Amino acid sequence: MSANKEQFVESIRHVHKSLRKKYRAGNDFDRIWKEHSEDDEALNVYAKSMLDLATMVWDEDCDGKHRIKWCLDICREYFREGGLKKILDKDRRRKGHYLDGCDDFHCGPNPFDKHTGTAHEMDPGSSFIVDKKLDLLDVGSCYDPFRKYNEFLTVAVDLKPACKTVYQCDFLKAGVETIADGKTLALIPGDKIQLVTIPAEYFNVVVFSLLLTYIPSPFVRWQMCGKAHRVLKTDGLLLIITPDSSHQNKNAARMKRWKLAIERIGFQRVKYSKDKHLHFMAFRKVPGDFLWDYKQAEYWKNEDLRELHIPQDFHESSDEESEVCWENDDQRRDFVNECLSEMPGFDPS
Template sequence: MICFICCRIKMRENKNDGEIKMTQKSSASDEHIKLADSIKSVHANLRQRLRDGEQFSQVWSEHLLDDQVLESYSNAMNALANQHWTKLEIESEDTSRIIWTKKKILEYYHNGGINNQLIRDNNRLKRHQEKNEQVTKVQQGKEETKQENIIEIDKSLENKTINEQLKLLDVGSCYNPFSKFKEFDVTALDIAPVYENQVYKADFLNLNITDKSEFTEREVISLESCSFDIVVFCFLLEYLPTNRPRYECCARAKQLLKENGILVILTPDSCHQQRNNSIIRGWKEALLQIGFQRVYYEKKQHFHGLVFRKLGAFQHRLALEEANLPGIAKEESNSATSDDDIADDIVTVEEVAAKFVIPQDFNSCEPNLLKKRSEAPKLEEKNGTETELGFDQLPDL
């Protein structure tokens, strides 16, 4: 009888413990949903102002001066990252975009990835020369030029050691997640930084790119061109409410990267892999036209991970020819995207920038995300299917 009573008591205790844990989990879930919704509401407001006919330059300038909104956004993102995402990373590394990014960077720089890309360049050059073999035979001196253009595999790049820090620029960082990795020398920028995390304040779209990097205690004055091994855009492009500034960010990344340096783009998406394939394909084309070639691409549960390499001018031209893509008109672009004699066919910057779309661009209206979620109206894409907001799964990343 005593044993029976003890068992009943134990069962009640287990039940109560379970109820407490469920309550705690529900409370945490509610909190991170609220944080995510406050972040998404900022994005939605910027997009809505453009739909209402305001110019991006005006909307963005006013946004940068709205200290209350920026501080609220920064606090929400910092809390979301440190209170929720870090726990999920421990439970499952597969959900972590930070761990995914680190692995891909080290695979590229430490495990032969860059060497494979240089071999790829050599093979592309050989195909180009074989294609034009008959022409080169009848032109005096072409054989010598052919040999000069052969790219030597740079073994020093392949042999970068773990003790050599890679220079990483984290744009839109807020809380500087890559600073914990000893492999990286990190410069973190944000328009609403958490200063205790060693993040500098800077508007990347208007940042000076010169021959020297200069900083104050809290802000970036300028960054040196061609000085970084890695530039990271983690959920950055979705913040921007239209495609032209997304293009400008990528063009600026090219200016800041060393040749063969890599641009890492992470974009949120909890749909199945094929759902937004056409959007990702458009991004790949536009990035190649700017001067980046894809190295890695992976669709994870809640995000797309893309890694692109900055091509040299000659390899950029060959890559465009093989992809049958036109280059960007010099008179329409800046030095970040123009190479001498880049291609016979050209397009305008606007035509290339138009490829940098996100699913939210197709929404004619967006709900107030701070309303009760059950009250928010469903949104429809052009194809008539219900669309998720880009950061709907933000707490799960």
């Protein structure tokens, strides 16, 4: 990795680390986020570093295209190639068992869910989209990578847009409003529109790519998934990609808690994979009459399942790192490898 690329990563990592440090010192997330969102100088540096890293490192060298391709493949398989139909067929079989007196299931809505979905009959073809473009919301979008695909009508939003097709929006603070049936978002790229509200139950897909680790609060990470639930249509997908360069089993327990916590909102995880640097998760927004497993409902009684933790919540490198002097290139390279553990797209081999 060149010095310039290391600089991009260090700029991004510094912002993440600073937010986590401030949050641990006071836990006043609203104040910390307000100060951060009003710091134009820091946001400009962050946006520029993310854009350069995404286009110069992730897309050219590593897994930037891989992340986008994974999202694209999941959407095609789920909406176009029968994936959702198989899931709805399974829902119907489960409903048959439930109606026959099976005690293993609880018929929704999820008693812990703050956002009630619209109940509907489980018609295998009701949400099977063949030729219609998918409404996709890309949250924390750096350079609007989904716009070039014909499958999507993309709305890309970011706290500090780095290109003209991304709309300025603080997803955490944006309101959610119901719009009239059949009405579409009339957004024109380049208008520099500031989105202060997002339509409820409008999108087929919401993407959180490398987003949640940006947020210093485990509870607010979970709340963001709750907001995604509110803006998704029933049977829509929340796609989450989050960095982790550890081997697959090291954080398996933490990923299981993510699954349970996100499903508690009213989602069903339909796809999961782990590669060298990333976790990939696809969650379906389930209908109001979804059948929940009673064993899973027991897990939901744990109030801790309203938090999404990352390893950096529990340990952080000291502030003295920046003053370290390396005796040779090997020491420097080992230090960089360790520092980039929260950033995908770096191959230490």
